[in-house]
Amino acid sequence: MQPHLKRAFLILVLVIIGFLFVRSFIVPESFGQYGWYRGDSVAELRDIPVGYAGSTSCSGIGNECHKTTYSIWVDSGHKTVNCETCHGPAEKHVIDTRIMPEPANDTREFCGLCHFESAARPVDFPQIDPETHGENLKCAYCHNPHKPWFL
Amino acid sequence: MDISRREFTKFGCRIIIGAAAGATIVESIATMGAAQVESPNKDYDWNEHLWGYVVDTRKCIGCGRCANACKLENEVPFDEPVYRTWIERYRVTREGNEETVKIDSPNGGIDGFIEDIPAKEIKKAFYVPKICNHCDNPPCVQVCPVGATYMTEDGVVLVDYEYCIGCRYCIQGCPYGARYFNIEKGTADKCTWCYHRITKGLLPACVQACPVGARKFGDLKDPESEINKILDKERINVLKADLGTKPKVYYVGLDREVR
DSSP, rough: HHHHHHHHHHHHHHHHHHHHEEEHHHSTTTTTTTSSSTTHHHHHHHHHHHHOOOOOGGTTOOOOHHHHHHHHHTTSTTTOHHHHHHHHHOHHHHHHHTTTTOOOOOOOOHHHHHHOOOOTTTTTOOOOTTTGGGOOGGGTTTTBBTBBBOO | OOOHHHHHHHHHHHHHHHHHHHHHHHHHHHHHHHHHHOOOOOOOOOGGGEEEEEEEETTTOOOOOHHHHHHHHHHHHTTTTHHHEEEEEEEEETTTTEEEEEOGGGGGGGOOOOOEEEEEEEGEEEEEEEEEOOSOHHHHHHHHSSSOEEEEESSSEEEOOOTOOOOHHHHOOHHHHOOOEETTTTTTEEOOOHHHHHHOOOOOOOHOOOSSOEEEETTTTTTTSSSHHHHHHEEEEOOOOOOOOOOEEESSSOOTTOO
16 A cells, blocks of 8 residues: 555544544533433433422322312312412422412402403303403402302 | 545545444444433333323313413523413404404413404404424424434423523424523523423423313323323324324314414
């Protein structure tokens, strides 16, 4: 083989070795562990803290903190509405009861997000015309939000 | 040996291409062998699950509690018009034989919808919740140049925020508009089906927040799961089936106007 070819080969081999050397430093260790991605990121994404605790954290399984309200709610028309849908995420409050969640929004507009008349809502869903119903009073003035017909 | 410049270049190119191809094959074999290994979490085996999502558009009341809960749970910026899940309202009006469809989603539906068309003029109206479809053949994963987005063994498409370079290819690649750019993180971002919740046995925040049960989440590998029973019983559809993305979000009662 001619010397200029040898030199070309040598340079090529050095470039490949250099590439592999640099690559071994840049690419994270867990890359390619499960596929063409960084394997550690799966565990990282799983370890994000939870915000919403679920209604059973309020009462039911293992605790009876909000027993009365829970027992009213659990057989009401609002039983499909989870506590935190109105009261907001409460995992922090479950871990440390001194951290109080913000009070639930009790404005007409908040109830209206579900119950103001809209052509796009299913016809059998309870809806009111805000102009004619309730004389602009807060809904909770007549309806118990935990049991809407428990006046 | 006498060699012309042309032959030398040809030879060199062949070696470079050969080496690159060889490296690719070796790497693909190495990663393929590792694909079916144990779960990254000890108390959760991702090989046992394949998550799926059902949206019943007939039940949705457009209250926007799902989109609100999603933003709170996943720290999606509230002052930016970006959403991991949002609600669209479709209103079909008719004048003579001419039908027009008006689609809106003010702030993702979080603050409710304004009734700006008199109910008498509306022929048909409905809400459609939208979310990442966690496609089985995800275009966003294909276009990522650095391997920062991927599908887990349990079928969830995730973003590696450490590795993402923020090039936004995936945002353009998604035919459903489900991805957005997170200004706070400086990376692409998307729905994870609340991966931090579902791997702990909880429901995604949007499913839990839904007051009417329009959103259902469950395991496609479990024949007794609620979503499998819905898929067996109801007439279901997926969005943009013709694109071959194989979405895992199934819609019940989907109108032809919805894309």
